[in-house]
Amino acid sequence: MSGQDNSTTPGIVITGASGRMGQMLIRTVLASDRVHLAGAVDRSGHDWIGRDVGEALGGSAVGVIVTDDALEAFAKAQAVIDFTAPAATVEFAGLAAQARAVHVIGTTGLNDEDIDAISRAARHAVIVRAGNMSLGVNLLTQLTKKVAAALDADFDIEVIEYHHNRKVDAPSGTALMLGEAAAEGRGVVLEEVADRGRDGITGAREAGHIGFSAIRAGAIIGEHDVMFASQSERIILRHVAEDRSVFANGALRAAIWGQDKAPGAYDMLDVLGLND
């Protein structure tokens, strides 16, 4: 058993328990004395369903059985931390709102329709969503906005992201956050200036556009460069995630932060007190 304090600390449910982030999140929650693990959810049919999550992770039992009944798990918890896939996250947003649990969303690759559905759920519960939960990347968005505001369109802006070969979406959620920050700094709308993938005879680069490139290779956890390049100089802002714990720690911080907040949609800048 985990020995966590189930009576006074917020209970956290982890969805996608067997995933790369799911496993990191369970370990992070179990190691914390500020929260306790209240549930672990995986997809119906997954071979972890019905097993103690501590044992499924290769350790000793912690008294939490992996379930595919998300609503039942959410109803017993104060927060849900969700790093899964867009369709699952949209469904979980509705269920977490029904349970009035704080929903921390790390899932990327969400489309406009998904985001609208999540915003509707946020009328009833606290939702904190960010394409990157690390302190470093959230600081980098602010630096990017400042640098973009200080430079004119003589400087081409390119966002280059590097991830492991299992990642399914591009550009990464982080790259889009950084692109949004650059566009905001420049006073333009990202969708109108984004170059999201070049191939063939593309013609010369258009001034004022913001380009995205995605590398997928090996086990890279997550690296992002924002390049500002003129004819005579180049500035590169860079973030490297050395370990998935930076994302898990940020998500846990968001789950605790959300406990006394009014229903609504928030991001990590709100959690970190960095919103201007």
Ligand SMILES: NC(=O)C1=CN([C@@H]2O[C@H](COP(=O)(O)OP(=O)(O)OC[C@H]3O[C@@H](n4cnc5c(N)ncnc54)[C@H](OP(=O)(O)O)[C@@H]3O)[C@@H](O)[C@H]2O)C=CC1
């Ligand atoms: N915001 C941030 O800071 C970060 C965000 N991410 C994002 O988090 C997401 C997950 O990444 P990662 O952990 O690497 O991916 P994985 O594929 O390793 O994990 C996703 C997990 O979610 C499960 N899942 C999918 N659909 C459902 C469902 N309907 N019900 C229950 N479980 C479900 C998957 O199960 P199955 O394998 O059976 O499909 C899998 O176990 C991605 O969108 C990624 O970009 C990642 C790191 C940091």
Ligand SMILES: O=C(O)C1=N[C@H](C(=O)O)C[C@H](O)C1
């Ligand atoms: O899929 C990942 O691994 C990651 N996804 C997030 C993203 O899309 O930016 C965050 C991090 O870079 C890792």
